[in-house]
Amino acid sequence: MPSRSLREELGESWLSRFLAAGGVAAVVVLAVAPVVGGLDTSYLFYLMFWVAMALSVNLVFGYTGYIPFGYFAFYGVGAYGTAMAFIHLQLPMVGAVLVGGGLGVVLGVIFLPMFRVEGIYFAIATFAAAWAIKIGITLTPEGLTGAATGLYVSQAYDPTATYYAMFVVTVAVVLTTLWLDRSRYGTMLRAMRDDPIAVEMSGINRARLRSFAWMLSVFFPAIIGGIDTWNTTVISPEGGFDVLLSIKPILYALFGGPGTLLGPILGASTLYVIDDILWSALPLGSYFVTGIMLMVVVLVFPRGILGEFEYREALVRGADSLSLENLLPDRGEK
Amino acid sequence: MALLNAIATGIIIGLIYALIASSLNIIFGVMRIVNFAHGNFIILASYVTFWLWELYGVRPLSSVLVVAPMFFLIGVALYYLTVPRLLNADDTESMSLLAYFGLSIVVTAGMRIAWGAQSRGIPSPYEDVFPLSVQVAGMRFATARLIGAGTALVLLGLLLWFLYNTYYGKAIRAMIQNREATKFLGIKTHRVSAISFGLAMVLAGVTGVLLTMIFPAFSATAGEHYTLIAFAIIVLGGLGDPIGAMIGGVFFALVEQIAMVYLPLTASPIIAFLVLLAVIMVRPGGMFTVEDIRTLRSRYLSNG
Numbered sequence: 184m185p186s187r188s189l190r191e192e193l194g195e196s197w198l199s200r201f202l203a204a205g206g207v208a209a210v211v212v213l214a215v216a217p218v219v220g221g222l223d224t225s226y227l228f229y230l231m232f233w234v235a236m237a238l239s240v241n242l243v244f245g246y247t248g249y250i251p252f253g254y255f256a257f258y259g260v261g262a263y264g265t266a267m268a269f270i271h272l273q274l275p276m277v278g279a280v281l282v283g284g285g286l287g288v289v290l291g292v293i294f295l296p297m298f299r300v301e302g303i304y305f306a307i308a309t310f311a312a313a314w315a316i317k318i319g320i321t322l323t324p325e326g327l328t329g330a331a332t333g334l335y336v337s338q339a340y341d342p343t344a345t346y347y348a349m350f351v352v353t354v355a356v357v358l359t360t361l362w363l364d365r366s367r368y369g370t371m372l373r374a375m376r377d378d379p380i381a382v383e384m385s386g387i388n389r390a391r392l393r394s395f396a397w398m399l400s401v402f403f404p405a406i407i408g409g410i411d412t413w414n415t416t417v418i419s420p421e422g423g424f425d426v427l428l429s430i431k432p433i434l435y436a437l438f439g440g441p442g443t444l445l446g447p448i449l450g451a452s453t454l455y456v457i458d459d460i461l462w463s464a465l466p467l468g469s470y471f472v473t474g475i476m477l478m479v480v481v482l483v484f485p486r487g488i489l490g491e492f493e494y495r496e497a498l499v500r501g502a503d504s505l506s507l508e509n510l511l512p513d514r515g516e517k
Numbered sequence: 518m519a520l521l522n523a524i525a526t527g528i529i530i531g532l533i534y535a536l537i538a539s540s541l542n543i544i545f546g547v548m549r550i551v552n553f554a555h556g557n558f559i560i561l562a563s564y565v566t567f568w569l570w571e572l573y574g575v576r577p578l579s580s581v582l583v584v585a586p587m588f589f590l591i592g593v594a595l596y597y598l599t600v601p602r603l604l605n606a607d608d609t610e611s612m613s614l615l616a617y618f619g620l621s622i623v624v625t626a627g628m629r630i631a632w633g634a635q636s637r638g639i640p641s642p643y644e645d646v647f648p649l650s651v652q653v654a655g656m657r658f659a660t661a662r663l664i665g666a667g668t669a670l671v672l673l674g675l676l677l678w679f680l681y682n683t684y685y686g687k688a689i690r691a692m693i694q695n696r697e698a699t700k701f702l703g704i705k706t707h708r709v710s711a712i713s714f715g716l717a718m719v720l721a722g723v724t725g726v727l728l729t730m731i732f733p734a735f736s737a738t739a740g741e742h743y744t745l746i747a748f749a750i751i752v753l754g755g756l757g758d759p760i761g762a763m764i765g766g767v768f769f770a771l772v773e774q775i776a777m778v779y780l781p782l783t784a785s786p787i788i789a790f791l792v793l794l795a796v797i798m799v800r801p802g803g804m805f806t807v808e809d810i811r812t813l814r815s816r817y818l819s820n821g
Contacts, residue, residue: 250614467629468626
């Protein structure tokens, strides 16, 4: 009998149905939370925030293996675009958020040439570009972007609307990931991550495929940035271009298991609980512990939770399932 | 005049950049480990220097006696804690970038928790021995700055001597060129790697000491800026090439200082990022690489 990997088992077994049911239940709880009351909606807002960020960075980090260190630029640009559209163009907030998302996509197109370089060069290039944008904003005229102080949109404050906006975005990211994972694009991306040369030989246009994943991945953080600005009603260069906005989503995706749907959700919701407790105790402690967690995850659990289960599973099943095909698909081992 | 001043300042700061970049480059060249926390460790050394001065009146140069052994131990400890695991990873460079990015956040946050976000500085530590400033060719230089630059120059010379004349220096250069081949030569790669990590951290530590003499102030968050500058320089001068990093460092500082004559002061950090972006996009292998030299030589040999 040919052995099957955990991924295939998950696809068909009762566990899959159980997970689907759990997912539907979570969506229902999140949908009715503000109406029913009794739940901390601000907590749920940021839980959705990080799940959505982790899932959207996973679209490029998990499926292509490229590490976008400058990911925070998209949050910042989306946030600034939203605030500026609201203040200067007097758009309604929903429209302003979409303008922010559009700016994120434009910035994504500008970042596309960076895919010519790989590995650490890509990571550092995006990081430097994001940092340059942050400094660039502090140099712009005060009346336009608020320069070093930032912008305020306090008259738009509406926690219920922002909650549902974040809810819609989170569901959209989940559906996008689900669609990508099942579609032939997802298969091609995974194949490309695991064996780029074989994919090239099969006549797949690698650059176009990668750009496709990238464009999916940059729209969401810009939208999320806009909604978060709507929620907190303030955006500043420091808050909008915070390194943690790149690092936490990458850490959450890596911790759960990159290149899967469940992994980033799992990673974000477990680590966010820890992070939230720390944040309220000591704001800088969040940086400290995020850094330590990143080191521990990279050094000790480089496969992520799901990957680790899969690996153990393969070990337990014995020699025939320890063949490369069963170990490879989930982390780009060459 | 302003231009001449910028060139002089550029050379002084360039020596510091050369030190930062060559030590970062040794770690990267020998182990393929991207030490993103390099700049943060430099700032940590500046803090140690600052507190030794503030609490015990120890002058910056004397504090090297404390900083150097401390950073050697940190380097060797970091090596044994992280590098063997990272070398086993599928993609050492990317994984080390993530792990050391984590470390960089930890070091910065630790310093901010312990000592706050305000900037610190050691104002003229040698004023009771030497005059406050020296006039050279119509330009005034703070004495501490000149002492710092002189020390940096001596250190760079020592590093070159070490790399070209001692057993460990030669082993380090051999490992930069071909890590696999050195194993066949009977070089203990683990030991050489650990020593080079320790040595690079000592250089980082001493750079942090000199930083307090060259720049009027430093703050806990400045580390990332130095790391990015160092990356720009080593990509510019060639990855894994300590001499390229030295030349690149001085070149970079000159560009930065001359640009600052014409640009607003706050715009200066952008230059580093733009140079970095330009170099990565145009010539990610660096301006001159070991491979270039090899192809040149083989071409020359086959023709002659």
